[in-house]
Amino acid sequence: MTATKGLEGVVATTSSVSSIIDDTLTYVGYDIDDLASNATFEEVIYLLWHGALPNKSQLEELTKQLAENAEIPAEVVNHFETYPIDKVHPMGALRTAVSLLGLYDEEADVMSEEANYRKAIRIQAKIPTLVTTFARVRQGKEAVAPRTDLSFAANFLYMLSGNEPTAIEEEAFNKALVLHADHELNASTFTARVCVATLADIYSGVTAAIGALKGPLHGGANEQVMKMLTEIGSVDNVEPYINEKLANKEKIMGFGHRVYRKGDPRAKHLKEMSQKLTELTGQPQYYDMSIKIHEIVTGQKNLPPNVDFYSASVYHSLGIEHDLFTPIFAVSRASGWIAHILEQYSNNRLIRPRAEYVGPGMQKYVPIENR
Ligand SMILES: CC(=O)SCCNC(=O)CCNC(=O)[C@H](O)C(C)(C)COP(=O)(O)OP(=O)(O)OC[C@H]1O[C@@H](n2cnc3c(N)ncnc32)[C@H](O)[C@@H]1OP(=O)(O)O
Numbered sequence: 001m002t003a004t005k006g007l008e009g010v011v012a013t014t015s016s017v018s019s020i021i022d023d024t025l026t027y028v029g030y031d032i033d034d035l036a037s038n039a040t041f042e043e044v045i046y047l048l049w050h051g052a053l054p055n056k057s058q059l060e061e062l063t064k065q066l067a068e069n070a071e072i073p074a075e076v077v078n079h080f081e082t083y084p085i086d087k088v089h090p091m092g093a094l095r096t097a098v099s100l101l102g103l104y105d106e107e108a109d110v111m112s113e114e115a116n117y118r119k120a121i122r123i124q125a126k127i128p129t130l131v132t133t134f135a136r137v138r139q140g141k142e143a144v145a146p147r148t149d150l151s152f153a154a155n156f157l158y159m160l161s162g163n164e165p166t167a168i169e170e171e172a173f174n175k176a177l178v179l180h181a182d183h184e185l186n187a188s189t190f191t192a193r194v195c196v197a198t199l200a201d202i203y204s205g206v207t208a209a210i211g212a213l214k215g216p217l218h219g220g221a222n223e224q225v226m227k228m229l230t231e232i233g234s235v236d237n238v239e240p241y242i243n244e245k246l247a248n249k250e251k252i253m254g255f256g257h258r259v260y261r262k263g264d265p266r267a268k269h270l271k272e273m274s275q276k277l278t279e280l281t282g283q284p285q286y287y288d289m290s291i292k293i294h295e296i297v298t299g300q301k302n303l304p305p306n307v308d309f310y311s312a313s314v315y316h317s318l319g320i321e322h323d324l325f326t327p328i329f330a331v332s333r334a335s336g337w338i339a340h341i342l343e344q345y346s347n348n349r350l351i352r353p354r355a356e357y358v359g360p361g362m363q364k365y366v367p368i369e370n371r
């Protein structure tokens with residue numbers, strides 16, 4: 001038995017949810033470029049969960065179900081007051097809050113297909129409210145209740161700031177949600193599938209996935225990109241900053257990918273949005289710095305930007321606090337995790353690979369007084 005480090009190139013399951021072939025990303029066979037230009041996030045959720053785009057009444061039904069299930073139990077709101085909220089990372093808070101939600105769902109351990117779909121709706125609907133409520137409570141503000149007359153994207157921005165977003169903000173945020181929704185067998189989705197393949201419940205699968213998304217080599221990279229842009233501060237500082245990092249063999253966050261070689265097809269959409277929004281909000285330096293970093297890293301290391309690079313300046317331009325960037329990734333990716341979880345349940349087998357043992361050979365137990 002020989003191990004493949006990081007499971008690179010290992011095909012661990014079949015899936016009908018999304019595919020990456022020759023650097024083209026599709027959700028259920030629809031090119032991400034097509035969806036990013038045309039689809040609402042609600043349509044994408046339906047597509048991922050049902051394997052087809054919704055017709056008008058199917059979309060209305062899903063939109064209604066999501067809106068009606070967006071409120072979170074008072075006990076979950078109150079729990080944000082029970083720990084030092086200003087000292088925790090929002091991804092830690094989200095991980096715990098989703099797990100807590102499961103305790104208030106009487107169907108948490110009911111494993112029928114119908115119950116799992118109802119839970120899928122509840123989780124997808126409530127994660128935005130968890131993120132925005134956390135963000136407001138830690139600022140000492142009242143939570144803003146979800147509205148049933150706004151789109152998924154607009155409702156998130158409304159619950160976060162208390163103000164209805166402009167059409168441009170709503171459109172940009174919707175596109176970001178569409179772009180982040182699913183991505184084949186990325187680390188957090190694989191985590192979700194491993195978890196539920198034991199026939200654990202859907203809350204356990206999503207909680208586990210949030211834990212995996214949190215790390216800076218995965219979803220956590222978007223916050224790190226913004227940290228880097230903030231540290232750099234101006235275009236003039238980009239070259240010495242990046243050169244020093246590369247000379248020290250440090251990774252530049254937001255670059256590289258396990259699967260893409262020529263480039264991440266999502267990045268160009270976020271780049272375009274970054275240019276537009278940074279200009280609109282009078283902060284073009286964030287786009288200018290990003291472009292310069294892109295030039296240097298790709299020029300020197302032949303590494304293209306991934307989805308996390310330009311999304312940082314997009315979210316910053318939307319006035320979002322930097323440590324909420326990864327929770328926002330989770331708001332979108334929950335749709336993909338859930339699609340994969342439902343797919344795993346529908347054709348399940350325990351996921352249990354082997355390890356190549358490289359430890360000591362057979363040893364004999366030595367009593368403690370003789371060690
Ligand atoms: C939503 C997402 O999860 S997208 C990815 C988000 N993560 C990041 O942006 C973090 C930065 N990027 C990385 O750490 C990596 O490129 C990953 C984690 C995305 C992919 O990792 P892997 O496929 O395991 O590649 P690995 O880390 O082995 O890198 C291969 C080589 O490229 C280099 N490299 C990879 N990414 C970078 C980077 N961002 N900056 C500098 N060098 C890099 C590595 O140092 C390594 O070089 P070496 O062979 O000389 O040692």
Ligand SMILES: O=C([O-])CC(=O)C(=O)O
Nearest residue numbers: 182183185186187258307
């Ligand atoms: O697929 C991956 O390894 C990471 C990624 O880009 C994503 O999850 O969107």
